[in-house]
Amino acid sequence: MNLPRILTKRNLTFSEFLYNFFATISGLTIFNLQFFKEVFLPPYEIPEIKKHMNELGVKTFPIVSVTGLIIGLVMAMQSLPVFMRFGATDYLPGTVALSVVRELGPVITALIFAGRVSSGIGAELGSMRVTEQIDAMEVSGINPFKYLVVTRIVATTFTLPLLTIYVIAIALFGSFFAITIEQGTNFEYYKNAVIDMLQFSDFIPGVAKTFVFGYIVGLVGAYKGYTAEGGTEGVGKASTTSVVLSSLLILLFDTILVKITLWLWPT
Amino acid sequence: MADVNIIRIENLTKRFDDFTVLDNVSINVKEGENLIVFGRSGTGKSVLLKCTIGLLKPDGGNIYIKDKNILELSTKELNKVRKHTSFLFQSAALYDSMTVRENLEFPLRKGGYNLSEEEIEERVHKNLELVSLSEAIDKMPSELSGGMRKRIGLARAIITEPEIMFYDEPTTGLDPITSKEISELIINLQKQLNMTSIVVTHDLICAKIIADRAIFLKDAKVAYEGTLDELVNSKDKFLQNFFSVDLINA
Ligand SMILES: Nc1ncnc2c1ncn2[C@@H]1O[C@H](COP(=O)(O)OP(=O)(O)O)[C@@H](O)[C@H]1O
Ligand SMILES: [Mg+2]
Numbered sequence: 001m002n003l004p005r006i007l008t009k010r011n012l013t014f015s016e017f018l019y020n021f022f023a024t025i026s027g028l029t030i031f032n033l034q035f036f037k038e039v040f041l042p043p044y045e046i047p048e049i050k051k052h053m054n055e056l057g058v059k060t061f062p063i064v065s066v067t068g069l070i071i072g073l074v075m076a077m078q079s080l081p082v083f084m085r086f087g088a089t090d091y092l093p094g095t096v097a098l099s100v101v102r103e104l105g106p107v108i109t110a111l112i113f114a115g116r117v118s119s120g121i122g123a124e125l126g127s128m129r130v131t132e133q134i135d136a137m138e139v140s141g142i143n144p145f146k147y148l149v150v151t152r153i154v155a156t157t158f159t160l161p162l163l164t165i166y167v168i169a170i171a172l173f174g175s176f177f178a179i180t181i182e183q184g185t186n187f188e189y190y191k192n193a194v195i196d197m198l199q200f201s202d203f204i205p206g207v208a209k210t211f212v213f214g215y216i217v218g219l220v221g222a223y224k225g226y227t228a229e230g231g232t233e234g235v236g237k238a239s240t241t242s243v244v245l246s247s248l249l250i251l252l253f254d255t256i257l258v259k260i261t262l263w264l265w266p267t
Numbered sequence: 268m269a270d271v272n273i274i275r276i277e278n279l280t281k282r283f284d285d286f287t288v289l290d291n292v293s294i295n296v297k298e299g300e301n302l303i304v305f306g307r308s309g310t311g312k313s314v315l316l317k318c319t320i321g322l323l324k325p326d327g328g329n330i331y332i333k334d335k336n337i338l339e340l341s342t343k344e345l346n347k348v349r350k351h352t353s354f355l356f357q358s359a360a361l362y363d364s365m366t367v368r369e370n371l372e373f374p375l376r377k378g379g380y381n382l383s384e385e386e387i388e389e390r391v392h393k394n395l396e397l398v399s400l401s402e403a404i405d406k407m408p409s410e411l412s413g414g415m416r417k418r419i420g421l422a423r424a425i426i427t428e429p430e431i432m433f434y435d436e437p438t439t440g441l442d443p444i445t446s447k448e449i450s451e452l453i454i455n456l457q458k459q460l461n462m463t464s465i466v467v468t469h470d471l472i473c474a475k476i477i478a479d480r481a482i483f484l485k486d487a488k489v490a491y492e493g494t495l496d497e498l499v500n501s502k503d504k505f506l507q508n509f510f511s512v513d514l515i516n517a
Contacts, residue, residue: 124364132360135322139354140374140427141346147377 001034001145003027008230008237024245031223035153038146045151052155060116060163064109068167071104072096072174080182089183093190094197096175101198102206105168107254110213113160114246118221121152122242125225126235134226149226153218160214161207168206205261212257213250220246273298273333273431273463274319280327281314288314290487291328296465301457301477303495304467306484307509312467313357315484316433319465320354321345332431350378353429357436357467359420361408368404371395371423378427394422397452414441421449425456432456434466438473450476471499471510483509 004023007016075096083092125148128134137144176190221242228238274296281289288311296302306312317323319330321337330337332348340348362370371391375382382390395401398418408416421437437453438446450473456462457477468474474481474495481498483491483506491498491506499510 127363131363132356132358133362135317136354136356136360136362138322139320139349139352140378141349142374142377143342 001030003030003227006227008234027227028219028223031149031226032219034145035150035219038143039150039154041146043146045147048147048151049154052152053159056117056155056159057163059120060113063116064112064163064167065170067108067112068105068170069174071100071108071167072171072176073178075100075104075171076175076178077182080179090193091197093175093179093193096179097172097194097198098202100171100175101168101202103258105171106164106206106210106213107250109164109167110160110210110217110250110254111247113156113163113214114217114250115243117156118217118224118242118246119239121156121218121221122224122228123235123239125149125152125222126228126238127232129226129228130231130234145226149222152222153215156218156221157211157214160217161210164207164210168203201265205257205265209254209257209261212253216249216253217246220249271298272296272331274465275331276315276319276328277330278328279315279318279325279330281311281318281323282326287487289318289325292484292487292489293328294482294489296463298463299457299461301453301464301466301479303474303478303481304465304484305469305474305481305498305509306467310484311487312484313435316354316435316465316467320349320352320433346379350380350427351429352431352433353424353427354433355417355421355424355435355437357439359416361411361416361419361423363408365408366404367395367400367406367408367411367419370408370419371426374423374427380427390426394426395419397425398422399448414445417441418445418449421452428460430460430462432462432464434464434468436467436469438468438470443472446470446473447476449473453477 004027006020006023006027012020076092079092079096080089083089083095125134128148134144134148137147172194176187179185179190180187224238224242224245225235228234230237272295274294276292276294279289279292279294280287292315294302304312304315314323318325319332319337321330325338332352335344335348337345337348361367362373365373368391371394372387374380375387375390391404392401395404398421400415400418400422403411403415403419408419411419417437417440424432432453434453438449441449450470453464453466453473454477457464464477466473466477478495481493481495482489483498485491485505491501491503493501498506501507
């Protein structure tokens with residue numbers, strides 16, 4: 001795998017910046033191809049993948065729980081006056097649920113995941129790179145790409161959808177709570193109002209795209225870490241640039257995927 | 268010591284951008300020989316070792332290990348050659364996320380050696396004893412001192428019983444007694460297992476114990492070559508200066 005070198009000096013000129021931009025894009029593409037070349041070949045390192053999934057879950061569980069609850073509460077509280085003005089409060093539960101399931105749940109969970117996990121993978125692999133641990137694996141005849149990179153990308157790809165489903169559930173509970181308190185209604189009312197508007201098929205594109213987001217988080221973090229250079233400073237850089245790049249890519253791919261979804265399943 | 272060149276480095280050239288670190292360097296190492304590589308900091312000693320084992324790609328030249336040109340091998344074939352070699356990194360390069368035991372087990376489990384659990388267990392204990400660190404078995408690398416890390420790194424390198432060892436400053440940063448013990452360990456490995464080694468070091472005590480032959484890297488070239496005595500007692504101003512400073516430091 002021959003990756004283009006990224007210029008690491010400070011104060012890049014505009015042309016050097018452009019060079020780095022395209023070098024990063026092509027580096028990520030090569031990394032991506034290498035992943036698909038290796039992921040289906042044994043050894044599969046299942047225990048390693050399980051370990052990473054477990055760590056990712058534990059690491060992000062508290063923050064996504066709080067965020068999910070607040071998305072639900074705030075969306076309901078913010079929308080209530082508007083719906084009241086139009087006398088359409090019966091549509092409130094369903095509308096909030098729809099935006100949580102199709103867009104807010106997946107994207108906000110993915111962005112939090114990027115902030116917490118992409119930086120973590122960038123720092124972890126970055127420090128393994130600059131302290132020669134990756135070289136040590138290589139000279140022992142072990143494939144570090146397989147053992148370190150592939151396992152992490154697989155883990156992020158499958159952990160994020162699970163987290164997203166959980167966040168959606170918590171957010172729906174949050175909106176139920178806010179609406180019930182404010183409106184003096186009950187669970188039966190909330191349930192019927194949501195079911196009227198939300199179909200099971202609304203879940204599919206929302207959750208499906210989080211596989212892509214999870215993949216992006218793993219890929220970018222691993223790429224930045226694996227290619228880190230220049231000691232501790234390089235590790236820090238790998239960690240922060242992972243967050244920026246994976247967040248941008250998540251938003252970019254969200255736009256593309258929303259467009260594709262609406263084109264395939266017009267509502 | 269058989270008269271076979273188990274490592275042949277031919278006209279090795281390595282550049283970083285426009286900076287030439289190694290310029291047409293040729294070195295042969297005989298089977299069972301301990302070759303010392305001297306040189307001031309930043310002269311490319313680590314780069315030389317890393318090129319030899321295929322971690323860095325040279326810009327020119329050929330490298331043969333056991334008559335295989337490692338620059339022409341596929342990853343799979345290269346890994347077959349690497350099964351017979353080990354590398355002690357200057358920084359020890361212990362895996363931070365694993366205990367000492369897991370660090371030692373890792374190359375045995377993942378390197379394709381097909382050992383039973385008992386054999387793995389036995390080798391871990393034996394090699395920790397060799398570096399006198401049996402009590403550290405369940406520690407994390409972050410709990411070890413620099414010298415202890417170096418010794419664990421050494422135990423991890425020799426646990427696969429390689430034929431060829433690359434040592435990058437094995438005794439730097441160790442106290443003189445440990446340093447002497449490590450040097451004696453290296454010479455015993457050579458004698459018992461007929462191991463071939465390239466040892467990068469600044470440490471004259473270490474070199475005195477283990478050197479069969481020594482080379483001196485300077486200005487990207489092999490500037491001097493000979494037995495250790497020839498180099499230390501050389502009339503050359505540069506060498507005299509290097510070794511006198513080194514003795515004061517040692
Ligand atoms: N990956 C790298 N990229 C750029 N320059 C490097 C790299 N590795 C080593 N160098 C440079 O090569 C020279 C030799 O380094 P090295 O072999 O580590 O020296 P030493 O003889 O002290 O082991 C140094 O000037 C170092 O800056
Ligand atoms: Mg060095």
